[in-house]
Amino acid sequence: MRSFLSERAKNTGKSSIREILEISKKPGVISFAGGLPKPETFPFEDLAEAARRQIGENYRQSLQYGITEGVIEFRKEMIDWLSNFGWSIKLDNIIATNSSQQALDLVSKAFLDPGDVLFCGLPTYAGAIQSFQLFQARSVGVPMESDGMNLNVLEEEIRRVERTGRQAKFVYVIPDFQNPTGVTMSGRKRKKLVKIAMEYDLLIIEDTPYFGLRFEGQEERPINAYDNEGRVITMSSLSKVLSAGMRLAVVVGPENLIDALVTVKQATDLCTSTTTQWIALEWMQNHELSEHLAQARSHYRQNRNVILEALERFFPDDERITWTRPEGGLFIWVTLPEGVNTDELLFDALENKVAFVPGSGFYVNDGGKNSMRLCYSVLQPDEINEGIKLLAEVVRRHLSAASPAREE
Ligand SMILES: Cc1ncc(COP(=O)(O)O)c(C=O)c1O
Structure with missing residues (x-):
């Protein structure tokens, strides 16, 4: 049978990030991969009330x-x-x-x-x-x-x-x-x-x-x-x-x-x-x-602080490794030395029960190979600490593979 796909569908790749998110859901894996908001920050009880009233009483408009x-x-x-x-x-x-x-x-x-x-x-x-x-x-x-x-x-x-x-x-x-x-x-x-x-x-x-x-x-x-x-x-x-x-x-x-x-x-x-x-x-x-968001902001601030401290504590002390310090939102971006490939590093990280999104998926050229996105939104502080410790072990191994002469 011939291909029925349009040129545009043929030329658009599946999101590699969505595939990574699937793999990172394996039991026991601490995942910094997802980019989800924390479900507890949704005002679910009040929304349930509003839904009941809107669907029950305002159905002429809401349905x-x-x-x-x-x-x-x-x-x-x-x-x-x-x-x-x-x-x-x-x-x-x-x-x-x-x-x-x-x-x-x-x-x-x-x-x-x-x-x-x-x-x-x-x-x-x-x-x-x-x-x-x-x-x-x-x-x-x-x-x-x-x-x-x-x-x-x-x-x-x-x-x-x-x-x-x-x-x-x-x-x-x-x-x-x-x-x-x-x-x-x-x-x-x-x-x-x-x-x-x-x-x-x-x-x-x-x-x-x-x-x-x-x-x-x-x-x-x-x-x-x-x-x-x-x-x-x-x-x-x-x-x-x-x-x-x-x-x-x-x-x-x-x-x-x-x-x-x-x-x-x-x-x-x-x-x-x-x-x-x-x-x-x-x-x-x-x-x-704005008032409702105070609780979400305080949760994300706490997790941002925990991940920054964990990176400082567990990651190799190497001036070629840098990370951002966000003032809001859900993500931190880590850059490793040139030559380290985070697409490959991810396989070892998954073996070590930790996941992240490799940087290359966020690039419109072939860059970003030595970087990774870490999402800190949904994890508990002890999971963040443990996850960064596990990730640091893998990073350390890849650093010596990329540049054996380097001293930590
Ligand atoms: C920058 C950016 N734009 C758009 C979206 C999609 O968000 P929405 O749930 O509003 O479709 C996201 C989701 O992560 C995002 O990070």
């Missing part, structure tokens, strides 16, 4: 189709929450989506033709790489620094692409506690990025699911808040702050671009689940999201 833009009351409630972060949004500038991954799909459908160029971090979120790949776009990576994407390199890359006669479409960034590095973009770079977008006539896609999960340092305004020209589209997910299973996010942007997303969304799924929008709305009307 019915809704408008593609999303339930008006839900969008208004989200505008209210986002206004806490110095951001003023009108109803025509915000839509609800079946979470951020769908927003990425809609952005790709609306803005990317095959061969179009976009810029993203090196490393960046693997689900975005997969979505851009599905639409046959060319993702050009720009190295990450401790305060966000290297904007000098970004400008060089934009000019390089222009010299080839192409024009890029957008820059994709995760400014808050980036997945996978945990890095936050500084206010200075946020402003400068908007300037660059103006100068080279680009859009900015701002993806910020960890927004609201800052447990240290000073809050940064969304990049969108610096934009006066209508060049920024922001996706803000409720997955990490209310519930991942409800699959809810909002997308905020200029009316003309939001309109384009609505058209594409009509053909994709008609509307976002009205059921989850009504449940989330009732919960948000009765509770303060």
Whole structure:
């Protein structure tokens, strides 16, 4: 039988990270691989109450189709929450989506033709790489620094692409506690990025699911808040702050671009689940999201502290080994010396009953081989300590294999 697959389906790889997550679920393995929020941070009892009332008493709306833009009351409630972060949004500038991954799909459908160029971090979120790949776009990576994407390199890359006669479409960034590095973009770079977008006539896609999960340092305004020209589209997910299973996010942007997303969304799924929008709305009307998040933030802060101390204590004392120090979110990024291959190291780690995600899956080029993402969100402190100890043993073995002359 001939192949029935479209070119785009043929050329899009399965997520290697999802496969690693499956393997790392083996009993007895301490896994830093998953990127899940801690289930206890979901307000499950209050959500159950809201669900019972919304489905039982508001079924005419909560079990019915809704408008593609999303339930008006839900969008208004989200505008209210986002206004806490110095951001003023009108109803025509915000839509609800079946979470951020769908927003990425809609952005790709609306803005990317095959061969179009976009810029993203090196490393960046693997689900975005997969979505851009599905639409046959060319993702050009720009190295990450401790305060966000290297904007000098970004400008060089934009000019390089222009010299080839192409024009890029957008820059994709995760400014808050980036997945996978945990890095936050500084206010200075946020402003400068908007300037660059103006100068080279680009859009900015701002993806910020960890927004609201800052447990240290000073809050940064969304990049969108610096934009006066209508060049920024922001996706803000409720997955990490209310519930991942409800699959809810909002997308905020200029009316003309939001309109384009609505058209594409009509053909994709008609509307976002009205059921989850009504449940989330009732919960948000009765509770303060910021107050609820205090508990999640304190849990993640504690685990971040435990993993930083464990890395300091158990990892080899070698100046070529570095890791990030996130001020929020769920991830730490570890860089090992050149020559150590974390794809291979993972097999030995699994033998030693510990798992992580190798860095290469977050790269749009063949880089990242000597790095790894560690997620500290769901483990208990003693599991983190034990897991880092087990991982350190494997790292030590691979260090001597990579450069035998090295002394610890
Ligand atoms: C940067 C980034 N964007 C989008 C997503 C997808 O989130 P959602 O559950 O809103 O689809 C994730 C999930 O981990 C993420 O880290």
